[in-house]
Amino acid sequence: MSIEIAADTIPSAFPQTESERVAASTRRLMLAFLITGFCALLVGATIGPLQALNYGGVDAYPALRPLLQSYYQGLTIHGVMNGYVFTFFVTCGLLVYLPARELGVTPNLTMWRACFAIMAVGALCVLYAMGDNSSSVLWTFYPPLKGSPFFYIGITLLALGSTMPLSILLQMRATWRRHRPGEITPLVTYMSLTTMLMWGLAGVGVVAELVLQLDPWSLGLISTVDPIINRTLFWLTGHPIVYFWLMPAYVSWYGLLSRQVGGKLVSDPMARITFALLMIFSLPVGTHHQFSDPGFSSIWRGILVVLTMSVATPSLVTAFTIGLSLEYAGRLRGGQGWFGWFRALPWSDPSVAGQILAAITFILGGATGIVNGSWQLNAIVHNTTFIPGHFHVTVGSVTAMTFMAITFWMVPHLTGRQLISRRLALFSVWVWFVGMTIFAIGMTWAGLYGVPRRAWVSALPHGTYHALYGAASVPLALVAIGGVLLWVASYSFFAVFFGTLLFGRRAAPPPIPFAQSFGGPASSTIDSPPNPARSASPLIRALDHIWLLTGVTALATIAAYIPILWPFLHHVTRAPGWILW
Amino acid sequence: MNDNTGMSPLESAFHASAERHERFWIFGVLVMLVLLTIGTMFYVVHDYGLVTSTHSYATDPQAPPREAAFQDGKVVRTGPNAYAVYMVGRAWHWSPDVIHVPEGAEITFYVTSADVLHGFEIQGTPVNLTAVPGVVGTVKYTFHHTGLFRIICNEYCGMFHHAMVARIIVDPAGTP
Numbered sequence: 001m002s003i004e005i006a007a008d009t010i011p012s013a014f015p016q017t018e019s020e021r022v023a024a025s026t027r028r029l030m031l032a033f034l035i036t037g038f039c040a041l042l043v044g045a046t047i048g049p050l051q052a053l054n055y056g057g058v059d060a061y062p063a064l065r066p067l068l069q070s071y072y073q074g075l076t077i078h079g080v081m082n083g084y085v086f087t088f089f090v091t092c093g094l095l096v097y098l099p100a101r102e103l104g105v106t107p108n109l110t111m112w113r114a115c116f117a118i119m120a121v122g123a124l125c126v127l128y129a130m131g132d133n134s135s136s137v138l139w140t141f142y143p144p145l146k147g148s149p150f151f152y153i154g155i156t157l158l159a160l161g162s163t164m165p166l167s168i169l170l171q172m173r174a175t176w177r178r179h180r181p182g183e184i185t186p187l188v189t190y191m192s193l194t195t196m197l198m199w200g201l202a203g204v205g206v207v208a209e210l211v212l213q214l215d216p217w218s219l220g221l222i223s224t225v226d227p228i229i230n231r232t233l234f235w236l237t238g239h240p241i242v243y244f245w246l247m248p249a250y251v252s253w254y255g256l257l258s259r260q261v262g263g264k265l266v267s268d269p270m271a272r273i274t275f276a277l278l279m280i281f282s283l284p285v286g287t288h289h290q291f292s293d294p295g296f297s298s299i300w301r302g303i304l305v306v307l308t309m310s311v312a313t314p315s316l317v318t319a320f321t322i323g324l325s326l327e328y329a330g331r332l333r334g335g336q337g338w339f340g341w342f343r344a345l346p347w348s349d350p351s352v353a354g355q356i357l358a359a360i361t362f363i364l365g366g367a368t369g370i371v372n373g374s375w376q377l378n379a380i381v382h383n384t385t386f387i388p389g390h391f392h393v394t395v396g397s398v399t400a401m402t403f404m405a406i407t408f409w410m411v412p413h414l415t416g417r418q419l420i421s422r423r424l425a426l427f428s429v430w431v432w433f434v435g436m437t438i439f440a441i442g443m444t445w446a447g448l449y450g451v452p453r454r455a456w457v458s459a460l461p462h463g464t465y466h467a468l469y470g471a472a473s474v475p476l477a478l479v480a481i482g483g484v485l486l487w488v489a490s491y492s493f494f495a496v497f498f499g500t501l502l503f504g505r506r507a508a509p510p511p512i513p514f515a516q517s518f519g520g521p522a523s524s525t526i527d528s529p530p531n532p533a534r535s536a537s538p539l540i541r542a543l544d545h546i547w548l549l550t551g552v553t554a555l556a557t558i559a560a561y562i563p564i565l566w567p568f569l570h571h572v573t574r575a576p577g578w579i580l581w
Numbered sequence: 582m583n584d585n586t587g588m589s590p591l592e593s594a595f596h597a598s599a600e601r602h603e604r605f606w607i608f609g610v611l612v613m614l615v616l617l618t619i620g621t622m623f624y625v626v627h628d629y630g631l632v633t634s635t636h637s638y639a640t641d642p643q644a645p646p647r648e649a650a651f652q653d654g655k656v657v658r659t660g661p662n663a664y665a666v667y668m669v670g671r672a673w674h675w676s677p678d679v680i681h682v683p684e685g686a687e688i689t690f691y692v693t694s695a696d697v698l699h700g701f702e703i704q705g706t707p708v709n710l711t712a713v714p715g716v717v718g719t720v721k722y723t724f725h726h727t728g729l730f731r732i733i734c735n736e737y738c739g740m741f742h743h744a745m746v747a748r749i750i751v752d753p754a755g756t757p
Contacts, residue, residue, distance in 0.1 A: 070740060138737050144642075144714060145697050145739070227698060228713050264592070266599050292700075293711045294635040294718030301632070305621055309614045316610040324599050374621035379631050379707040383700050383735035450704035452735035455743040468704075468731060468746065518596050519588050571638030573715025578697050580672050580739025 022106050026097065029112055031414045033093025034407065036120065037086045038497055041400070044081035045490040047074045052439060052483020055385065055446065055476045057465060059458035069133045071456035072581055077130045079139030083241075083395065084155070085123045088162040090403050091248045092119065095196060096165045098251065099189040101512050103176045104525025107168050115164035122157030125150045136581040138454060140234060141214070143225045146577030149218040156210045159237075162244075163203050166196040179526050184536045184544050186524035187268055188255040188514065191275050195247040197550050198240060198279040201557065205236025205286070217577065224574035228295055232287060232565060236557075239286035243278050245395040246315075249402035250274070253322050253355060259515040260352050260409070261345050263329025268517035270321045272543050277314040280553050281307060284560035288373055292382045296564040301375055307560075308373035315366055322359060325515075350425035354405025357433040358398050364437070365393035368444055385479070386447025388454075393440040401432055404493055409510055411497065417504025421496060428492035435489050439482025445475035633710045633720045636691055642714030645669075645693040656680060663687045668732075668747075670699030670712040672739050675732055675747035684727050684754045693717045700736030703749060711736060724751040 047068075050060050054071055061071050068074045092115055100107045128150050129135040135147030141155070169192055173185060185193070213225045254271040258264055265271065285307045287296065330341025346352050368390035371377045381387065408425050412418055419425055449472035451457070457465055469476065516522055521531040543549070588596060639645050650657065650667045654677035657665045664686055669676050671694070682688050692701045694712040701710040703722070710720045724730070734745035 072737070072740065072742070140737075142698050142736075145737075226715075228716060231698075231713075266596065267603070270603070290711075292633055292709045294633055294713060294716050298632050298634070302622060306618055309618045312614055313607075313610055317607065320603060320606045324602075328595055370617060374617065376621050376624040376631065376707070379709045382709045383702065450702060450731075450733060452700070452702065452733050452743075454737045455735075457743050460743055464744075464746075468733070518592050567635070567638075571715075572640065573638065573642055573713075574640055575642045575714045578672070578739070580697065 037089030040085035049483035056480025118161035125154030202240030358401035384447035389443025432489035435485025442478030
């Protein structure tokens with residue numbers, strides 16, 4: 001395998017050497033992942049505010065026919081494009097490109113292109129199936145609602161494609177280790193690898209659901225499916241997907257942000273512990289999404305509560321470590337006193353502002369998550385607007401804003417073009433922050449009045465809407481206001497993103513801001529000076545045994561799911577499909 | 582300490598202080614989570630009725646709705662102050678769609694679906710049970726206030742999901 005020597009040369013139309021040509025293809029491929037992902041967000045985020053207006057009592061859908069037939073078709077497109085297509089493309093780009101550059105090793109470009117192609121075909125199938133209103137089954141596609149084969153096969157391809165970076169990462173790590181025997185995996189690579197291992201395990205659930213049941217069912221090969229088994233398999237993947245959304249953002253917070261603010265990462269071990277814990281705890285707990293379902297025993301529900309609470313630990317550790325790294329940078333920049341360091345951070349850098357604001361929204365996101373995971377409280381909020389309120393301040397802010405913030409340095413880095421407007425970029429992340437916060441407060445608050453999620457409430461007769469949800473008029477108005485602000489924010493962002501790609505002025509591309517940790521090496525590339533592992537603690541060396549971690553996680557998952565699936569497998573229901581939209 | 586190799590004096594000082602605070606923080610986090618877990622568990626055990634559970638399974642999803650209890654849709658008296666209510670969700674209505682129950686009585690809801698998933702949510706209460714085809718789920722609840730409660734479907738079930746609403750009227754205790 002050829003070794004790329006990391007060099008940030010100005011991208012040239014006529015690369016001189018083989019290694020420059022490879023570096024240029026790597027950059028182009030990363031850019032393709034980024035642009036495709038953000039095109040999906042453009043579609044999803046355009047439809048999003050229509051959903052918010054719906055809760056405010058404004059029904060925009062009649063005006064959108066024949067483009068969109070119903071709120072439910074719009075909501076399906078919003079969820080699938082944002083939740084799957086956007087996040088999968090950006091993540092499958094980032095988690096290959098960043099480790100490749102950290103290690104100074106060329107990724108397997110054929111495999112990476114195949115990953116892109118498979119997901120792109122999947123995305124086109126899904127878009128077709130949603131566009132003709134044949135599959136308005138929402139992003140959770142619970143059977144026995146029955147969409148078109150294009151929908152299920154498209155999702156299958158997206159899911160399979162999104163696990164392919166795992167093998168690319170394993171190859172790169174093996175190459176690096178051959179040249180540097182006995183050394184600990186560098187941090188960004190470690191974080192990316194645990195994320196992809198977690199996702200590779202998690203994907204088993206939804207791939208089994210699709211390949212064994214929904215794909216053949218939609219093609220007419222089998223006539224019935226079991227709703228509760230499929231629902232359980234969906235959440236086997238559907239909960240860890242939350243971490244597949246979050247962990248890439250954490251990669252940027254741990255691996256890059258401390259450098260972007262002018263400091264260092266205060267604790268490399270804490271980052272590794274966080275990722276190992278996220279991997280172990282995210283998998284066995286999927287059925288906490290089914291606290292309201294009949295089926296599995298109360299004992300298991302209790303165990304799930306304990307495991308679910310445990311997932312909060314790595315996120316709270318992250319809050320500490322990232323907070324402290326920011327404080328260190330702020331003090332280096334002359335910040336004094338309790339909050340001076342926070343003001344002293346480089347807020348004028350839109351990439352920094354975007355990530356810090358994203359982290360702040362996660363306070364609300366994490367706290368509401370603990371509510372969802374608490375069995376008894378979950379009974380009050382389950383399937384109310386509280387739930388989307390919660391996940392819009394996780395995936396809708398932490399992931400979306402961090403990815404937006406990453407583009408502010410990455411597009412110049414990949415294309416050699418300067419941001420067309422730093423001010424507009426700053427404006428977009430601030431308005432997104434304010435809009436999403438208002439939206440989420442409105443949604444979680446309205447949920448406490450029993451307003452159901454995913455309901456076309458604005459299509460109800462006016463009197464019915466008021467009789468049912470009039471008590472929640474203030475929070476529902478906040479939802480609509482938040483939605484409109486998010487429109488402003490997303491279009492400002494896309495003006496910067498596409499404007500920079502097309503019209504940005506040529507300039508020397510900035511390097512990737514890899515953070516150095518306290519006591520860590522300045523560079524971990526394959527040809528950098530040796531960094532003997534003896535300075536690493538035994539814990540860190542133990543955590544580097546990724547297959548051991550994977551094995552423990554797999555065993556815990558199997559142990560958690562056998563007692564849950566057992567009664568379902570002994571009482572199979574044969575439910576025919578329904579097309580009800 | 583090994584970890585401190587290669588650090589500047591400022592970094593070392595910051596690192597040492599950080600480690601102390603880190604231990605304290607993690608301890609605090611664990612205590613908080615343990616207390617939250619105990620809290621939620623206590624509530625569940627103390628107020629056990631709100632645990633959703635399975636009453637029966639059926640291979641054919643149409644079988645439970647055909648049972649007499651579900652067909653009649655009556656409120657069945659099962660004890661001195663206990664009643665059973667049998668509900669079927671169908672796109673897009675609940676049957677029965679108006680139920681009278683007495684205040685202060687223990688009501689056991691048996692809920693199933695004749696087609697796709699539905700969500701059995703009684704607005705203003707913690708009653709929240711997924712109606713699954715082929716499974717009869719059950720949950721117990723006692724209404725302590727008279728008046729009108731609404732059953733709102735909270736699991737997407739198609740084009741008129743939002744209009745799938747039924748009513749529970751809680752009558753003063755003692756009314757027949």
